[in-house]
Amino acid sequence: MTATSEFALELKDLRKSFGRSEIIRGANLQVAHGERVAIIGPNGAGKSTLFNLISGRFAPTSGDVVLNGQRINGLPPYEINRRGLSRSFQITNIFPKLSVFENLRCGVLWSLGYKYTFLRFLSGLHDANARAEELMRMIHLDKKRDVLATNLTYAEQRALEIGITIAGGANVILLDEPTAGMSRSETKRFISLIREVTVGKTLLTVEHDMGVVFGLADKIAVVVYGEVIAFDTPEAVRANQRVQEAYLGSVVADNQAGGH
Numbered sequence: 427m428t429a430t431s432e433f434a435l436e437l438k439d440l441r442k443s444f445g446r447s448e449i450i451r452g453a454n455l456q457v458a459h460g461e462r463v464a465i466i467g468p469n470g471a472g473k474s475t476l477f478n479l480i481s482g483r484f485a486p487t488s489g490d491v492v493l494n495g496q497r498i499n500g501l502p503p504y505e506i507n508r509r510g511l512s513r514s515f516q517i518t519n520i521f522p523k524l525s526v527f528e529n530l531r532c533g534v535l536w537s538l539g540y541k542y543t544f545l546r547f548l549s550g551l552h553d554a555n556a557r558a559e560e561l562m563r564m565i566h567l568d569k570k571r572d573v574l575a576t577n578l579t580y581a582e583q584r585a586l587e588i589g590i591t592i593a594g595g596a597n598v599i600l601l602d603e604p605t606a607g608m609s610r611s612e613t614k615r616f617i618s619l620i621r622e623v624t625v626g627k628t629l630l631t632v633e634h635d636m637g638v639v640f641g642l643a644d645k646i647a648v649v650v651y652g653e654v655i656a657f658d659t660p661e662a663v664r665a666n667q668r669v670q671e672a673y674l675g676s677v678v679a680d681n682q683a684g685g686h
């Protein structure tokens with residue numbers, strides 16, 4: 427997708443209520459093309475709700491979500507996907523009984539299905555195979571080409587999921603706690619993998635692990651009570667007094683106490 431606007435993603439005074447409780451309370455954010463952003467904040471602050479608003483699972487109560495310069499408020503997820511945003515979930519959505527290659531090929535075909543008529547879709551099958559091979563190399567699973575997804579390690583399954591997420595060439599990628607459940611060494615390798623496969627793309631993650639946040643993000647968005655209270659470089663966010671008071675101080679204390 428070509429960059430037609432200054433920002434890949436903008437949230438403008440975004441609000442979301444469930445019944446009488448307003449969960450997102452006027453969130454604003456401007457993410458530049460190619461930026462890697464981690465969304466952090468206390469439990470219940472509204473991070474997942476923001477992701478759900480951006481990816482189209484929920485429609486906002488008011489305000490705008492702008493993707494590549496186009497308002498996408500209230501569009502269904504597949505339309506938003508077609509416009510260049512792809513999301514992977516914390517819960518894996520790979521097909522366990524298909525091989526690595528077949529899973530990736532499905533991801534490619536699925537994304538082609540939205541972009542092409544049926545005839546072009548058929549002629550695209552050859553391209554789909556080539557793209558699936560390319561993705562397999564990108565996620566370092568080419569040696570596991572014919573292994574069923576169910577027989578991969580957990581970290582490999584998460585890598586496969588990222589491969590499927592980027593298969594369609596979306597320029598904005600949303601990852602929900604991409605390293606959750608991984609060991610420290612797997613996490614380290616996985617951060618490198620995410621960095622590699624998202625070069626030139628805009629990345630948003632919801633993340634609790636501060637090691638991942640500081641290893642991956644160019645910028646951090648801090649969400650507290652449904653508002654983005656800070657959006658800056660990791661160093662600036664770490665030094666931000668308001669963030670310290672509202673959130674980061676307690677996380678650092680938790681980590682020192684052996685929590686997560």
Ligand SMILES: Nc1ncnc2c1ncn2[C@@H]1O[C@H](COP(=O)(O)OP(=O)(O)OP(=O)(O)O)[C@@H](O)[C@H]1O
Nearest residue numbers: 444445449467468469470471472473474475476632
């Ligand atoms: N579909 C829904 N209906 C009603 N309330 C909801 C719904 N989805 C989320 N909420 C509420 O919105 C608030 C924010 O939840 P959300 O999951 O977005 O927070 P979060 O920052 O992602 O939290 P965590 O870090 O614990 O995952 C919570 O109080 C939650 O109960």
